[in-house]
Amino acid sequence: MxxxxxxxxxxxxxxxxxxxxxxxxxxxxxxxxxxxxxxxxxxxxxxxxxxxWEEASDIVKTGNGFRIGAMVTNSALANFAYQEPSLSMLSQALLSGATVQLRNRATTGGNLLQRTRCYYFYDTAKPCNKREPGTGCSAFTGMNRIHAIFGTSEQCIATHPSDMAVALIALNASVSVKTAEGKTRDVALREFYCMPGETPDREHVLKQGDLVTSVFIPAKTRGTQHYHKVRDRASYAFALVSVAAGLELSGETIRSVSLSFGGVGTIPWHPQKALDVLEGSDFSVSLLEKAIDAELADAKTFGSNDFKPGLLRRVFLSVMLSLAQRQKAQHGHEGALYENH
Ligand SMILES: Cc1cc2nc3c(=O)[nH]c(=O)nc-3n(C[C@H](O)[C@H](O)[C@H](O)COP(=O)(O)OP(=O)(O)OC[C@H]3O[C@@H](n4cnc5c(N)ncnc54)[C@H](O)[C@@H]3O)c2cc1C
Structure with a gap:
């Protein structure tokens, strides 16, 4: 060092x-x-x-949401979110990440700004445009099993590793920032991360010296929620594919839906095309298929990660169907629904 x-x-x-x-x-x-x-x-x-920095270690429940200090640990946030039904996907996402020891140490600000786990980013003997711009991307022709299918560029196909950020994107969170000049600004998390484009070393909108002070999650009814993470081991592994979802049905109609994907994007992925299909429509298996097809139309694979679109499709369908089952069960319907899938 x-x-x-x-x-x-x-x-x-x-x-x-x-x-x-x-x-x-x-x-x-x-x-x-x-x-x-x-x-x-x-x-x-x-x-x-x-x-x-003690003042940043609190979680405050405000009239219109939750403010989480940048130094709140992943463990403390998971425990808090566990007791708030409107944040259950956040608790599940945090508890699926790393290990207890790491979560006791890792913070909300640090989790958002952690760097990719691309093998070639960590291997200083290999070219990597993110680590050293202009040197090339080893993942294109190398092992790219863990790599992205959305938001890639010719410069970089590394995924963003955070589980927490995936849930926070679905929950429509925003980040409060204090600049080195002492100004404060809020950035929607959906606009916080930068896709690699021609500048893969630029991962987010922060400038040098900008400090993340807190994260705000607006209070909103989001129905039943789930974070499902598929990975190589049951713990201590990053997502190959993950889905954070919340679903609220009114009869058969989708009253509200929250959705984001992890392990598949160069940034925590906000699937706007899928959401456009789902919002306000009548829930059915064919609607879900139409929604995931719309999103996957933009997917690009690179060889070893060719399995990811199929895996994402299955995880998405399974999560959405189980959320619908739970909604129906809560409202007194009997028997398995959508069982033909
Ligand atoms: C073995 C292992 C397994 C893991 N598995 C997972 C997993 O499955 N899922 C997952 O999501 N994560 C996983 N992680 C990553 C872990 O969650 C992150 O390392 C952790 O969240 C980073 O938080 P930190 O506070 O330690 O950040 P630090 O290491 O202290 O900082 C990380 C970055 O954030 C910046 N930073 C920190 N705080 C601020 C702030 N307030 N304002 C501006 N910049 C800031 C730092 O400058 C640095 O660039 C794993 C890590 C390890 C080592």
Whole structure:
């Protein structure tokens, strides 16, 4: 590891007084950044330690939603969300990630800004446009089993790894940011991440020195919810495919639907085309098929990940059908519904 200096941030107001040069990084739980530093993928010359920033460790239930401080740990947020029916997919997403030890350390801000798990990003002997722009993408012709099918470019096909972000996209969360100049701004999470395009090293809309202070989740009825993650092992593994979904039916009609996909996009994927088909329509297996077909029309595969569209289709159908079953069961219908699928 290279030598680096450390400054400590105690309150949000400290941001304006930091010496935050081009090579500086915030460090929260350190569960991703320290690994990146050890592998020499990131070599910051100075760190701003957030671990004593207590005011960012609270979750506040407001009149219109939930405000989660950037330093709330993944464990604390999972436990809180577990007790809030309108956030159950968030709890499930967090509990499906990493391990207890990591979740006790990892923070809300750090989870959003963790970097891809693409093998070639971590292998400094191989070209990677995200790590070193202009060197090429080894995943195109190499092992791309875990790679993206949505939002790819000729420069990069790495997936975004966060489970939490997938649930937060479905829940329509926004991120509050304090800039190095002391200004505050809110960014919808759906607009927070950047697809690789020609600049795969640019992963989000934050500028150098911008501090994530909190995440806001608007209160909204979202019906029954589920986060389903398919991975190589039952724990300690990133998603090959995941689906976060909420469904509210009024009779047969879809009154509200929330949806996002993980493990398939270069960013946590907001499937607008599928949602356009579903919203306000009558629920049926053929509608679900039409919706996933509309989204998958844009999918591109690269060899080892050719299985992903089929897997995503099956997980999507299975999650949506089980949500509908639960809705119907809650409203007193008897027997299995949509059993022909
Ligand atoms: C073995 C292993 C398995 C894992 N499995 C999963 C998994 O299945 N699913 C999953 O989602 N994640 C998984 N993770 C990733 C884990 O969730 C992240 O490492 C963690 O959430 C990062 O949080 P942190 O606080 O430790 O971030 P740090 O490592 O401290 O920081 C990460 C990045 O965020 C930036 N940052 C941190 N806080 C702020 C802030 N407030 N404002 C601006 N920038 C900030 C840092 O500068 C850095 O660039 C796994 C990690 C490991 C090591």
């Amino acid at each position: 290279n030598p680096f200096s450390v400054q400590t941030l105690l309150t949000e107001a400290d941001v304006e007084n930091l010496r935050f040069d081009a090579q500086a990084r915030y460090i929260a739980g350190g569960t991703n950044l320290v690994d990146l530093m050890k592998h020499q993928i990131e070599t910051p010359v100075s760190l701003v330690d957030l671990s004593e």
